[in-house]
Amino acid sequence: MSGGTDVSTTATSITSLQLHALSLRRHVLRMAERVGQGYVGQGLGIADLLTVLYFREMKYDPHNLAWPDRDRFLLSIGHYSIGLYAALAEAGVITVDELDTYGADQSRLEMAGSEVTPGFEMTGGSLGHGLGQAVGMALGVRLDGRSSRIFNLLSDGELQEGSTWEAAMSAAHYRLDHLFAFIDCNDQQADGPPRQVLTIEPVHSKWEAFGWDTQRINGNDIHAIVNAIDAARKITGKPHAIVLDTLMGKGVRTFEERDKNHFIRVEPDEWRLAREQLEENAQLKTKRNA
Amino acid sequence: MSVSAPKTGVTGNILSSDIYGAERTAAAPFGEALIREAETNPRIVGLTADLGKYTDIHLFANRFPERFFQIGMAEQNLISVAAGLARTGFIPFATTYCVFATRRAYDFIAIGAALGSANVKIIAGLPGLTTGYGGTHQGIEDLALMRSIPNLTVIDPCDATELSQAVSAIARHEGPVYLRLLRGQVPVVFDPDAYQFEIGQARLLSEGTDVAIISTGLMTARALKAVAQLSGSGVSAALMHVSTLKPFDTEAVLALVRRVPRVVTAENHFTTGGLASAVADATVDAGVPIHLKRVGIPNCFCESGSIPYLVQRYRMDSEDIAAAALEMIHK
Numbered sequence: 321m322s323g324g325t326d327v328s329t330t331a332t333s334i335t336s337l338q339l340h341a342l343s344l345r346r347h348v349l350r351m352a353e354r355v356g357q358g359y360v361g362q363g364l365g366i367a368d369l370l371t372v373l374y375f376r377e378m379k380y381d382p383h384n385l386a387w388p389d390r391d392r393f394l395l396s397i398g399h400y401s402i403g404l405y406a407a408l409a410e411a412g413v414i415t416v417d418e419l420d421t422y423g424a425d426q427s428r429l430e431m432a433g434s435e436v437t438p439g440f441e442m443t444g445g446s447l448g449h450g451l452g453q454a455v456g457m458a459l460g461v462r463l464d465g466r467s468s469r470i471f472n473l474l475s476d477g478e479l480q481e482g483s484t485w486e487a488a489m490s491a492a493h494y495r496l497d498h499l500f501a502f503i504d505c506n507d508q509q510a511d512g513p514p515r516q517v518l519t520i521e522p523v524h525s526k527w528e529a530f531g532w533d534t535q536r537i538n539g540n541d542i543h544a545i546v547n548a549i550d551a552a553r554k555i556t557g558k559p560h561a562i563v564l565d566t567l568m569g570k571g572v573r574t575f576e577e578r579d580k581n582h583f584i585r586v587e588p589d590e591w592r593l594a595r596e597q598l599e600e601n602a603q604l605k606t607k608r609n610a
Numbered sequence: 611m612s613v614s615a616p617k618t619g620v621t622g623n624i625l626s627s628d629i630y631g632a633e634r635t636a637a638a639p640f641g642e643a644l645i646r647e648a649e650t651n652p653r654i655v656g657l658t659a660d661l662g663k664y665t666d667i668h669l670f671a672n673r674f675p676e677r678f679f680q681i682g683m684a685e686q687n688l689i690s691v692a693a694g695l696a697r698t699g700f701i702p703f704a705t706t707y708c709v710f711a712t713r714r715a716y717d718f719i720a721i722g723a724a725l726g727s728a729n730v731k732i733i734a735g736l737p738g739l740t741t742g743y744g745g746t747h748q749g750i751e752d753l754a755l756m757r758s759i760p761n762l763t764v765i766d767p768c769d770a771t772e773l774s775q776a777v778s779a780i781a782r783h784e785g786p787v788y789l790r791l792l793r794g795q796v797p798v799v800f801d802p803d804a805y806q807f808e809i810g811q812a813r814l815l816s817e818g819t820d821v822a823i824i825s826t827g828l829m830t831a832r833a834l835k836a837v838a839q840l841s842g843s844g845v846s847a848a849l850m851h852v853s854t855l856k857p858f859d860t861e862a863v864l865a866l867v868r869r870v871p872r873v874v875t876a877e878n879h880f881t882t883g884g885l886a887s888a889v890a891d892a893t894v895d896a897g898v899p900i901h902l903k904r905v906g907i908p909n910c911f912c913e914s915g916s917i918p919y920l921v922q923r924y925r926m927d928s929e930d931i932a933a934a935a936l937e938m939i940h941k
Binding site for chain 2: 388434435441442443445446448449451452453454455456457458459460461463464482483486487489490493494
């Protein structure tokens with residue numbers, strides 16, 4: 321039923337996905353540099369998941385976004401929109417040039433993304449909305465007999481919203497095995513790490529207890545993401561939770577190491593350094609793979 | 611406010627709709643109307659948050675089990691799931707009580723349903739003083755909350771006739787709607803063959819020259835009686851029924867107030883934020899002089915008690931509407 325089953329996880333396909341991920345990260349830096357700030361850490365951290373979804377797993381038509389049989393990606397966490405804009409530009413849904421309007425007045429690319437942007441299935445950002453709407457869409461496509469799947473990206477902090485658990489309960493009740501929730505655990509929320517703000521662990525056993533097929537993986541390892549989705553697809557009768565441990569700012573050392581990287585403001589001269597670090601990191605990875 | 615009567619009724623009257631003072635009733639008009647619509651429109655689906663029997667949607671659930679989704683006691687999720695269904699092309703009718711929809715799930719109505727104009731129909735039971743349960747269950751400020759949300763259509767029907775017609779109208783209307791529900795045995799005030807509900811249209815039910823009563827929801831039934839009482843006292847009262855609070859029929863209301871500037875509003879809701887406020891906004895914006903008296907619930911959490919007691923306690927009866935009109939005229 322998946323659009324991705326015919327793609328083998330050969331070394332070549334992983335390398336090609338890694339190139340897309342690098343491209344997404346370049347887009348993220350380009351957007352943030354224009355305005356000097358943004359949710360850069362999240363955009364870089366989630367680039368690997370979005371790459372796997374948009375360039376391997378999901379079936380969609382970038383030129384016909386309303387195609388009823390498409391898979392749907394729901395971004396609960398509106399402030400991660402910088403990452404989704406990057407993926408949508410890479411996928412040809414919006415132009416790469418439009419990325420230069422990120423966060424600007426009258427732009428469709430708002431810092432907290434909404435359904436005004438093509439490719440956004442809903443308005444996230446007020447946290448705790450995505451999974452419930454994902455359940456509704458999963459019920460809807462099933463009622464219509466479509467093979468579409470629903471992918472929802474949540475954050476670790478968002479697990480503090482009670483509505484997330486209302487939705488989790490209903491997804492298991494209705495046995496929505498065409499629903500996939502990705503929980504980005506980057507260990508940061510607005511006021512600090514969740515263990516200091518409000519403990520959310522044990523995340524894995526919480527989802528399991530709510531009746532979900534659950535895995536926990538390194539969310540910056542493309543191969544691991546591919547394998548996890550492949551494994552989840554084989555489990556029927558349950559919705560799928562894939563908990564991703566990710567590193568905010570992944571790929572740019574100075575951002576990875578920043579203490580407070582929930583919202584990043586950067587001096588103009590630091591962007592050159594960030595771009596250089598991203599390219600150096602990518603070269604290292606290429607060498608390792610060779 | 612002084613208590614003029616002892617509690618004589620039965621408290622905790624959660625099953626009651628407003629059959630108080632009704633001469634004729636119809637059973638479960640919402641459930642029956644939804645089934646009729648759904649027979650010809652396969653895109654209609656139903657949802658509830660553990661209040662199927664108490665919102666009459668259990669009839670739809672029995673008739674179309676595959677198109678019905680029980681969400682359990684989770685109102686935020688009720689609205690989110692409905693929004694998701696709407697975004698896959700369905701027309702979800704989601705039921706709960708006014709208080710739970712508007713107080714508990716406000717952000718979900720505003721952002722999940724209204725911001726993107728998702729085609730969600732929220733059907734909300736126990737409006738105002740139609741239940742003897744106290745502050746937890748009486749929807750006394752829901753219209754104020756819902757009127758504040760952009761893109762949302764807000765309707766407070768008078769009776770079984772209008773409720774049935776409204777179900778049909780909102781199923782055909784593209785966009786989010788908040789509809790106040792009367793359930794169980796519901797009074798029939800309007801003749802189904804003569805009355806025609808249309809979203810956004812006020813209805814002038816009687817012409818008059820001394821005072822104009824503008825009412826919404828079940829208060830229109832009492833306002834009709836007030837008009838007869840006033841007539842007996844030699845007072846000519848116009849009556850306009852405004853069941854759609856948003857979009858508001860400003861044109862019709864202004865035309866009436868220009869003719870008859872002494873106005874009594876009557877609503878099963880706070881006297882702030884609902885119908886009276888909408889009338890005040892419209893007239894002030896247009897610079898139309900108005901002398902306004904408001905019948906409705908003051909800004910307080912109401913007592914529990916029997917419906918007749920509560921109606922008397924908060925001065926919501928036909929006599930209270932007539933008294934407000936007379937006071938204005940003889941002042």
